Amino acid sequence: MGFDRMTPVQASCIPLFVGHKDVVVEAVTGSGKTLAFLIPIVEKILRLDERTKKHHVASIVVSPTTELARQIHQVLSALLTFHPPSKSALDSEEHPERLQNRVEQERGTGEEKTERQIYPAKTSVVLPQLLVAGDVSPAQDLRRFLQNSPNVLIATPGRLLDLISSPHVQCPQSLFEMLVLDEADRLLDMGFKDNLQKIIQRLPKQRRTGLFSATVSEAVDQIIRVGLRNPVKIAVKVKGLDASQKLPSIQKLLSFIGPAPLKTIIYLSTCAAVDYFQHTLPLLLPRRNEQTFSLVSLHGKQQQKIRQKNFAKFANSTSPIILLTTDVAARGLDIPQVDLVLQIDPPNDPKVFLHRCGRAGRAGRKGLSIVFLQPGREEDYLQFLDIRKTPLSTFSQAWADTSDQDARAAAEKMREVVLTDRTLHEKAQRAFVSWAKAYSKHQASSIFRLADQDWADLGQAWGLLKLPKMPELRKFDGDKSLGVQVDWDVYGYKDKVREQNRQKIMVEVGIVEKDVTRQAASRKNVKRAWSQKHDQQDERVTKRTKRQKKRESERWESMTGEERKKHQQLEAMIQQVRQMNQQTDDFEDFAD
Known part of the structure; x- marks a missing residue:
């Protein structure tokens, strides 16, 4: 042998x-x-x-x-x-x-x-x-x-x-x-x-x-x-089809599948992911017969009016349209003429898988449902579903195959739009973290493991400018910047008010840091027999102050406009209480 x-x-x-x-x-x-x-x-x-x-x-x-x-x-x-x-x-x-x-x-x-x-x-x-x-x-x-x-x-x-x-x-x-x-x-x-x-x-x-x-x-x-x-x-480690090739596969699928699907539903695992990809996915959608695929989003954290408006637009459309959604649209909704269902993220509950597939091909109409799985352990999901009486077959169309070049091109397109607005970067970071949490809590935990993931490739799949700070990445020793060069001081918000606030904070933090450093340095110049110990204390205070200011700055940048407004109101109330306390007479006794 x-x-x-x-x-x-x-x-x-x-x-x-x-x-x-x-x-x-x-x-x-x-x-x-x-x-x-x-x-x-x-x-x-x-x-x-x-x-x-x-x-x-x-x-x-x-x-x-x-x-x-x-x-x-x-x-x-x-x-x-x-x-x-x-x-x-x-x-x-x-x-x-x-x-x-x-x-x-x-x-x-x-x-x-x-x-x-x-x-x-x-x-x-x-x-x-x-x-x-x-x-x-x-x-x-x-x-x-x-x-x-x-x-x-x-x-x-x-x-x-x-x-x-x-x-x-x-x-x-x-x-x-x-x-x-x-x-x-x-x-x-x-x-x-x-x-x-x-x-x-x-x-x-x-x-x-x-x-x-x-x-x-x-x-x-x-x-x-x-x-x-x-x-x-x-x-x-065996390299198979990367996560970064999923979206390019969708692009090719929609380009060549015939006839063109009138209505397509794309399922993601979290609301934050839908909120982010609704801005970047349209860049990857193809044109067919001089028509583009329009896209609407639907998830549980949207306002009711927006959900109703987007659902009506999708249900009543007479031209190619895509619904980007979570499992909020997996059951209970009567959506006519859905030709194609694409599951980028397999559902946490295997029972929901059938409900998702059931959106396509209703009332005697033909339909196609495709779930995207990475070769290796994720392919065990096929046997997992087969045991639950849900047999699947491999969808192997040569024209749907993608290359590393296709994946890089898709990532570059997404990053181009993200770089136009810092808000999109923040949406991407929140979406990526929410996806990681959802993936780690999958019921088939022996199949879907975060430890098996290629984090650098996932960052490219999402068009991230850098990987977020999260516990799951503590052991990641790769390049968290993903090779993307960004001037974070210049990179700003499209919203003028948010951008003005960001620049104001940058200036304030910079002045405070310089003042604290100058004061600490002047104290160190005073020569005293016991000064060394106090100088070390000053240095620790300075570093602690810098870290605190940096955390406050990062926290402020991550807030929405509504959150900042509430924070300012809270600070005003605290200041008012402090002033009232200073004006209160000292307590002497209970005498009139």
């Missing part, structure tokens, strides 16, 4: 497994993890000095879901077709020793020789058994194990624990080769921690263990400490 054309994960893991080392692999779905542990399992078993004995298990693969376990079993079965003895044993579903004995008996009685090729009794083979719920009962699993004596188990935690708890199933120290925990983060998300600990307790301590996970969280780290010995850690 060869290792040609291996993925980075396979190339990293195979030498380590073969070299008797435990491994922890952090890599997304689709990066070659399955073959990375199946190839070493096959290699180790085939190189054993003696063939695996009856009812002895050599390797175990634990998977969080039935679907993934089936997939691993299928891949291993396909791999074993290249090893004739294993293929023969797999086809016959008999242990090689039993198969050999039966053939010898047939020869002794003069019966016709079996058509299968018979191999020497000492020939090592790999014979897997799949243990998942739904097909057979645990008792039937055990009966099949005793009959066929497989040496590789591929299982979900519950069914595996049922089987290895039987005294008839042996995992001897001398023959057990490898334990693999695939998708360990999902195993823990789905509540299998107790079962995993019980499984590990029933296996030999001296073994090779491989843990594969999209993210190594604190919970996964606990399993590492309990089940692995000084593991080698491998982190592999």
Whole structure:
């Protein structure tokens, strides 16, 4: 068996497994993890000095879901077709020793020789058994194990624990080769921690263990400490379709899909995202037959009058129009003649997915609904929906494919309009933070993980001028300015009142900082025997004052006009109370 054309994960893991080392692999779905542990399992078993004995298990693969376990079993079965003895044993579903004995008996009685090729009794083979719920009962699993004596188990935690708890199933120290925990983060998300600990307790301590996970969280780290010995850690990032290519894909989709959709609904996850993209998305909309797509927005934080006006405009339009909205328009609204539904952000609640799709193709009319998913872990959302009886198919139109150049061009267009008004920059920052919070709270948390995201690419996808300050970016060591050069002192608001206030604050903060610095410097020039300690105090006060003024300036800039008005009223009230307190006579006694 060869290792040609291996993925980075396979190339990293195979030498380590073969070299008797435990491994922890952090890599997304689709990066070659399955073959990375199946190839070493096959290699180790085939190189054993003696063939695996009856009812002895050599390797175990634990998977969080039935679907993934089936997939691993299928891949291993396909791999074993290249090893004739294993293929023969797999086809016959008999242990090689039993198969050999039966053939010898047939020869002794003069019966016709079996058509299968018979191999020497000492020939090592790999014979897997799949243990998942739904097909057979645990008792039937055990009966099949005793009959066929497989040496590789591929299982979900519950069914595996049922089987290895039987005294008839042996995992001897001398023959057990490898334990693999695939998708360990999902195993823990789905509540299998107790079962995993019980499984590990029933296996030999001296073994090779491989843990594969999209993210190594604190919970996964606990399993590492309990089940692995000084593991080698491998982190592999696989670049697929970027988030920055979603909007260019929409542009191409609307350009070439035929006939042109009359009404299109685009779903985003938050109100702030709708509020921001309503200003930038129109720059990316194509023209068709000398007509442009008009765009209206609808979200829960709009005033009722605006919502009614925008909804009426969309519902009554006779020319191509797009509704940019949240789940406020996912159900309960009767919108006629919707041809296309685009879900840029999959909904938090999977039940809402069907409601969104149901907006298109109503009353016997044909419709198309597309959800945008990034290759890798997000593609598991397809299986997630399929389990919930919502099967989807891949939409693979060549003309909808986009390139990095398309993504850069879209980002530049959005940034051009954002640079015309500092208000749009603030909307973008709030929208991005709100999206991150919504993404992190998705019900399918093992599929939608912020830790898997490329923050720099997301910044480009949103046309940001810089990444916002947020806890999720504490470990981000990239360029938070996204390579965009902005003179933040000059970059202003279109609203003249807001811009005048911003410039006024800049001047005031600058004067205060200079005065404080000058006063501190003059005090430091006074030479006294005990002055050094006080100078240090002055320096700390100066720095604290600067930080306070800077925070106040940033807070003021982030306020809306209404918020600033309320703040000024509050400050006036506080000043009035202070003046009244100063005018009040000192208390003497209760005498008249």
